Amino acid sequence: MPLEIYNTLTRKKEIFTPLVPGYVGMYVCGPTVYSDVHLGNCRTFISFDIIYRYLRYLQYKVRYVRNITDAGHLEGDRDEGDDKFSKKARLEQLEPMEIVQRYTLGFHEVMQLFNNVPPTIEPTATGHISEQILLTEKILANGYAYEINGTVYFDVEKYSREKPYGILTNRKLEDLLEGTRDLDGQDEKKSRLDFALWIKAKPEHLMQWPSPWGMGFPGWHIECSAMSNKYLGKRFDLHGGGMDLAATHHTNEIAQNEACFNESPAQIWMHTNMLTVNGTRMSKSLGNGFLPHELFTGNHPMLNKAYSPMTVRFFMLQTQYRSTLDFSNEALQASEKGLKRLWEAYQFLQKLQYEKGEADAELNEKVLKLINDFDTSMNDDFNTAKVLASMFELVPVINSIKDGLIKTGEMLESTFILLGKKFKDYLEDIFGLKNSDEINDGKLAEVMHLLIDIRKEAKTKKDFATSDKIRNQLNEIGILLKDEKGGEMSWGLDV
Numbered sequence: 001m002p003l004e005i006y007n008t009l010t011r012k013k014e015i016f017t018p019l020v021p022g023y024v025g026m027y028v029c030g031p032t033v034y035s036d037v038h039l040g041n042c043r044t045f046i047s048f049d050i051i052y053r054y055l056r057y058l059q060y061k062v063r064y065v066r067n068i069t070d071a072g073h074l075e076g077d078r079d080e081g082d083d084k085f086s087k088k089a090r091l092e093q094l095e096p097m098e099i100v101q102r103y104t105l106g107f108h109e110v111m112q113l114f115n116n117v118p119p120t121i122e123p124t125a126t127g128h129i130s131e132q133i134l135l136t137e138k139i140l141a142n143g144y145a146y147e148i149n150g151t152v153y154f155d156v157e158k159y160s161r162e163k164p165y166g167i168l169t170n171r172k173l174e175d176l177l178e179g180t181r182d183l184d185g186q187d188e189k190k191s192r193l194d195f196a197l198w199i200k201a202k203p204e205h206l207m208q209w210p211s212p213w214g215m216g217f218p219g220w221h222i223e224c225s226a227m228s229n230k231y232l233g234k235r236f237d238l239h240g241g242g243m244d245l246a247a248t249h250h251t252n253e254i255a256q257n258e259a260c261f262n263e264s265p266a267q268i269w270m271h272t273n274m275l276t277v278n279g280t281r282m283s284k285s286l287g288n289g290f291l292p293h294e295l296f297t298g299n300h301p302m303l304n305k306a307y308s309p310m311t312v313r314f315f316m317l318q319t320q321y322r323s324t325l326d327f328s329n330e331a332l333q334a335s336e337k338g339l340k341r342l343w344e345a346y347q348f349l350q351k352l353q354y355e356k357g358e359a360d361a362e363l364n365e366k367v368l369k370l371i372n373d374f375d376t377s378m379n380d381d382f383n384t385a386k387v388l389a390s391m392f393e394l395v396p397v398i399n400s401i402k403d404g405l406i407k408t409g410e411m412l413e414s415t416f417i418l419l420g421k422k423f424k425d426y427l428e429d430i431f432g433l434k435n436s437d438e439i440n441d442g443k444l445a446e447v448m449h450l451l452i453d454i455r456k457e458a459k460t461k462k463d464f465a466t467s468d469k470i471r472n473q474l475n476e477i478g479i480l481l482k483d484e485k486g487g488e489m490s491w492g493l494d495v
């Protein structure tokens, strides 16, 4: 069965045929680096990591571009005021690029903990200002934009007279207009749906660049058109991001590319579904975002213990990327158990030697079918959940060998070899799971809980010598203890 991918644009699964045989160009919208990434963001990046790993497993040469948004992302939809980086920089009395650097480093650290492979190119919006200006000039020259007072707007109504706007989410212009608020007199744009390609900066604005329209900064959507075009060309294979980006960011990206090059950028648009908490989308603005470190340390009121990065990664794999995934303690606990069971079977399998024996055709058939189902399920729009279900059906077979109830020789030697190979290919290479920190992380968190309990007791008894000793000595080995409100304590690694 060939690889089929669900295309948001056509609303159906399509057989994947790359534009250039053997090569795949993939663009994924990356993080906006003005705050820590939360677990919802991580779900999207882990999903695309698995897609990237699977495409490589299929022997494609993949150019994987994932950008860093470090300029031009405004609060709200007014196309004016401060961008998110300048706002944070002002609050913290730092340079905006210090904010960008801090959260880019934090993002990379989290990606590494989750064992995500870095993209092959990671371009930044600030590194591509001239490309964004060039595209804006082209859109203006082609008549799909207008300038007012140093700000350049994309003319959605003019565009939609020639090409359908909103096709990605299958919405008509009238419906879209209904969903937006009226211009309130302060807006200078012609129509409610128009969006800024370039925004005039007030003199006090911290991040601004010279342009043909005066000092300003780019709108958010133009960066992805500029960078995908630069590194992947006018037309490429896959474009991805979270589902929340489809209605505006990606819709505008398509309009910009059409207005520039008379072509839509991607063959297939892929959108990951949201990670939710009690059914509500995890988001920075709602403040219900769990930080990866809160999970790894267990420092969160909703968590009753710490979870290792691999448990969290496994938890995400148990649901296909297009379904919503609800975050809870119980679900994580189940994932922890499931991973342990699977990994123990895998480790046993790796050490196992084949011994000739009496063939059992039925067993052989069963094992072969389940192994082949791995690829079939991945080819069915990267259904990691189904692959894991097949793996879990194989675990009792492996455990029966362990318990001496079945002999390896009851399968053909080729089946046995394939079983070991596919487990390795899938668990390590495609799903990106690894053993190393699984046990250690969990143990460290347990030990920290114990030390925190002892320190709390010491404090209650006013034994400050012991309480300080624990804090200071942990500090020396790079573990920071923080006193929280109400006598609680949290900890983290001094990275």
Ligand code: AMP
Pocket: 029, 030, 031, 032, 033, 039, 040, 041, 042, 043, 044, 241, 242, 243, 244, 245, 272, 273, 274, 275, 276, 281, 282, 283, 284
């Ligand atoms: P941001 O840093 O907010 O620009 O988001 C980075 C990526 O995370 C984007 O592709 C978003 O669509 C995605 N994202 C944001 N919230 C969630 C969520 N709750 N679940 C899954 N993906 C999300």
Ligand code: ZN
Pocket: 028, 029, 030, 224, 249
């Ligand atoms: Zn983007």
